Each structure stands twice: as structure tokens, then as C-alpha cells.
Amino acid sequence: MTAPDALKCLLIEDNVADARLIQYLLEDADGPTLSFVHASSLADALRLLARESYDIILLDLSLPDSSGLVTLDTVHQARADIAVVVLTGTDATDIAIGAVQRGAQDYLVKGRGDGQLIKRAILYAVERHRANQRLLLAEAAFRNIDTGIMVTDATGKVVRVNAAFTAVTGYDSAEVVGRQPNILRSGVHEASFYQSLWRQLRETGAWEGEIWNRRKDGKVYPEWLRINVVTDDSGGIAGYVAIFSDITFRRRAEQELLRQATTDPLTGLANRQLFNRLLTSTVEQATRYQRDAALLFIDLDGFKDINDTAGHTAGDAVLREIGSRLRGAVRISDEVARLGGDEFVVILPEVRGREATAAVAEKLLQEISRPFSPEYGAAALTASIGIAMVPDDGVSYESLLHAADAAMYQAKRSGKNAIMFFSGQAAAC
Numbered sequence: 001m002t003a004p005d006a007l008k009c010l011l012i013e014d015n016v017a018d019a020r021l022i023q024y025l026l027e028d029a030d031g032p033t034l035s036f037v038h039a040s041s042l043a044d045a046l047r048l049l050a051r052e053s054y055d056i057i058l059l060d061l062s063l064p065d066s067s068g069l070v071t072l073d074t075v076h077q078a079r080a081d082i083a084v085v086v087l088t089g090t091d092a093t094d095i096a097i098g099a100v101q102r103g104a105q106d107y108l109v110k111g112r113g114d115g116q117l118i119k120r121a122i123l124y125a126v127e128r129h130r131a132n133q134r135l136l137l138a139e140a141a142f143r144n145i146d147t148g149i150m151v152t153d154a155t156g157k158v159v160r161v162n163a164a165f166t167a168v169t170g171y172d173s174a175e176v177v178g179r180q181p182n183i184l185r186s187g188v189h190e191a192s193f194y195q196s197l198w199r200q201l202r203e204t205g206a207w208e209g210e211i212w213n214r215r216k217d218g219k220v221y222p223e224w225l226r227i228n229v230v231t232d233d234s235g236g237i238a239g240y241v242a243i244f245s246d247i248t249f250r251r252r253a254e255q256e257l258l259r260q261a262t263t264d265p266l267t268g269l270a271n272r273q274l275f276n277r278l279l280t281s282t283v284e285q286a287t288r289y290q291r292d293a294a295l296l297f298i299d300l301d302g303f304k305d306i307n308d309t310a311g312h313t314a315g316d317a318v319l320r321e322i323g324s325r326l327r328g329a330v331r332i333s334d335e336v337a338r339l340g341g342d343e344f345v346v347i348l349p350e351v352r353g354r355e356a357t358a359a360v361a362e363k364l365l366q367e368i369s370r371p372f373s374p375e376y377g378a379a380a381l382t383a384s385i386g387i388a389m390v391p392d393d394g395v396s397y398e399s400l401l402h403a404a405d406a407a408m409y410q411a412k413r414s415g416k417n418a419i420m421f422f423s424g425q426a427a428a429c
Contacts, residue, residue, distance in 0.1 A: 006033040007055040007126060012045045012075070013038070013087075014063050018110065022058065022087065025115030031123060042066040042074060049079045056122050059104075061088040061095075069098050076103040083129030085122055105129055148223075150242040156180055159239065168223070168246045170216030181242070186220045188212040197227075201240075205229040210247070222247050264338040266316055267323030275337035275345060280397045282335075282349045286390045293349050293390040294357040297404035298326070298364065300342040301382040301416040318372065318381070325367040330360065345404070354389065354421060361385045361419045369417070382417035384408050393422045 009026075013019040019038050026034050037054070039045035042065045045057075057079070061071045075084060086099045086107045096107040105125030108118060142149060148165040152158050158176045166172050169184060176183065189212065200207045208226040215221060225244040232238050262274035270278065279295065286293040300322065307315040319342065326336045326344060335347040346364065351357050368383045386408025388394060393403040403422040411420035 006035045007122070008053075009034045009036050009056045009058055009122070010045065010048060010052075010054045010082075011036050011038050011058045012042070012063065013058070013060045014040045015060075016040070018060075022118070026119050026122075027115075029115035029119040031119050034119070034122070040064075042071060045075065046078055049075070049082075053079075054082050056126050057082050057084045058122070059084055059086050059088075061086060061090065061099075069095065069102060072099055072102050072104060081133060083125045085125045087118070148244045148246075150176075150181065150244075152181065152240045152242070154237045154239055156240065168215075168221075168244070169213070175216075184213040186212045186214040188220060201227060201229060205231075211244075222251050264323075267320050267338050269323050269327065269344075270335060270337035272337070272339050275335070275339065275347075276397060278335045278337070278347055279400065282347050283390055283395055283397065283400065285349065287395055292351050292353055292357075293347070294351050294360075295388045295390070295400050295404045296346040296348070296357075296361055296364070297386040297388075297401075297408040298344040298346065298368075299384050299408050299412070300368070301384060301412075303342040303381065306381075321372065322368060322381070325370070326364060329363050329367045354387075357387055357389065358419060358421075361387060365417065365419065384411035384416050385419045386411055387419065387421045389421070 011019055011022060013022065019040075023036050034056075037048060037052070039048055040063075042063050057075060059072065059075060061068055063071055066074060072084065072086060080103065084104045086096075086104045087110060088108075089110045091109045091112070099107045105128055106121045108121060113121075142162050145162065146164050148168045149160075149162045150158060150165055151160040158179055158181060161171075161173050161176055165176075171183070197207050197209075206226065206228050209224075210222055211225045212220055212222055223244045224247050225242060227240055227242045229237055230239045230241055262271060263269070264271045282293050285291075303315070303318070306318055319338070322342075322344070323336070323338060326346065330336060330346060330348075333349060335349070337345050337347075339345060346360075348357060348360060351360070364385065365383060369380055371380050386404045386406065388400045388403035388407060390400065394400040407420045407422040411418040414420065
């Protein structure tokens, strides 16, 4: 039974006497135990290698079915993940050098050393190969991972970047190695942002979060970044590793989801959900700074006739056009929303009393009543507008919406195509 810490060795040797002598010498030498599996031909060895894994291959280059460095090439191609020590009868410098160049960890000549020398060579070969394999796998990951990686020294100067770094930033290795990473700074963040980042790095050894950087072409983009401090065995800072992903697509998806959740799909205006938040915010700001604000509730007069006579497609086109007219008739700071059907609202977050509010409402009536193109299926429309003022008619979302809605119905009852303040006074018709 193999000991838990034994090294498993595949001995590829066609001479049975030599194979027994090698095993005897190694068993008698100090150091970890070696367990042997013996193959007397290259074909037998390849079958074993296809089924099992080994810590070391001890290889004779001269076999019944193969000879010379071709033997080593075949074994190495079959299992490059296993260390190989050549132990052969040929003492030739060119062959020894060729063997090492083809992946052998060492080249020993039969009869030129005792068991201790051979075992030491095997142990060194196993450790070197394992270290090389770790480096090889790490290098493969560094080169091929689709996440950007930047390595710096302890002063922050870039030592190395991978291909994904170049793909994201546009900078190749020669343009960044030896420079500070601040060439990527976008100007979006304040100095305090970076001060906080470095403070956390010093205190915890890592920082992770969203950051905005700038590509070589000048475009600013968001990335998710993680920075880790690299320390040596004594705890000293040897450098930093930054790993990042471009999250532009994710941010766009989030923005699209937010747009869909807060936008009326027909007109592109704010929907009822966003309107609720906007009106609440307007009331809070107007109350805090003691200024006037207004809510205009707009209902189209006779819109149902368009749907009934021209069809819903024409009706949708009219609603889109009305939304565009309303948005174009007010300031950028004013908010326009569609609550549903043919009901629209306009929030004036800062207005100079009722007279100024009535002037805006008059302008909206004029925009709505402008003739439509023939393809809309309607010559013209009018509207009834109810107005609630902040703070006179309410200081809550519910009270203002109720007041504006009531004023709009009063405008309807007064003959339509009218503006009515919640107080009941007709302002225009």
C-alpha cells in the first residue's frame, strides 16, 4: 500500500535488471518514499499515462519501440503535466541539452551516480515542475481571462497588464508600463474619493466598488474594480493587483429597466409612478423654501370620438403628439406626465403665483388646440385644465392631486376648453 506522502513514479525502462537496480537504489536512499509502476515499452507507458497520473516519470530514451529524443517528445506530448527525468545510458551533451529544451527536468546517465543523487534529482524535478505548472496556469489565466488585470509595484507604477486591460482601455502594455494608473482617471470623482480608496486599502488590504475611468479615445466608462494589496512573507507591501470589468452594458440595462419602470411607453413622458415621486418632491421643496408651485391636471375634450371614428392607432398618434406639444411648451425644469388614457399632468415646481400659472395653462391650451395633420384623423382638440397651487390648495401629494382633479371637472362642467383654479374661479376659456 502506498504511503500518504509517497511520490508515485512511472519507470519507463526496457531492461528488467536496470529497472530493479534503479528501484533498489532509490528505496535505499534517504527522503520521501517512491512507489513504482514499471513500463517496459513506450506503448505500455502511453497506456498507463492515459489511465493514471504520476508525480514523476523516470525515462530511458532507448526502448524497443522508440529511441532518442523522439521518445521524450512522445511522452511529453501525452502528459506535459508530469515532471520527466531522463535516466539513460547515452552520455552526450547535445542530447542532454536537447532533452532539457524539450521539457525534461533533468538528464542523468546510468551508472554515473548513486541512489541518493538520483532521488535528489527526482525531488528537485518534482518541485521545479510543480512550480512551473503553477506559473504556467497562472500565466494562462492572466493572458486569457476576459477580466482586465493591472499589476503595479509598491509605488503604484504599472508593472504588467493583460490583453483584457488593453481591450477595455485601449492602452497597450508599452503605453502604461512604468507609468502611474492615474492616466485612466476620468475626472468624474473628487479627490476625496481616491483618498478614501487608498485609506481603505491601507487599513484592510483591499478595495472594491464602482469607478468611472477614461479610455485612450477619451470616452468615460463605468467599471467594477477590485484592488488587492500584495504582501511578501514578512508582511511588507510588494505591490498591488487591480482586477476590473467594464460594466457599461450592465449600467445601460439598469437604465433601460428604470426607464421602462418610470416612463409612459406611448408618449415617452413620465408615468404615474414617477409622477408620484416628482410631485412629492416638489411639495417638499416648495414647503422648505417657501415658494409657490402648481399642479395642472389636463383632460382632453372629446378624445373618445377620435378613437371611435378614426381608430385606436390614430388615437395613439394624437396622444403622442399632445405629449410632445406639452413637453415643448414648458421649461426644462417643469415636469410633464401622462397618468393614463387622455389625462396629462404638468408640475410647475417654481412659479410666481396664479397669474404666471394661468399664463402657462393658456399656452398649453393653445398648443393642444393647434390643428393636426390629416394623418392623425382629427382636425383639432381642446382640453380642460384644473389647477392646484402649493401651498394654498394642499401640501401633500393626495390633497393636490384631488384638488387639481376637482378643478378640472369644474372646467369640464363650465363648458370645456377652459382653465379652472381649485378655488372655483374660471381663469380662461
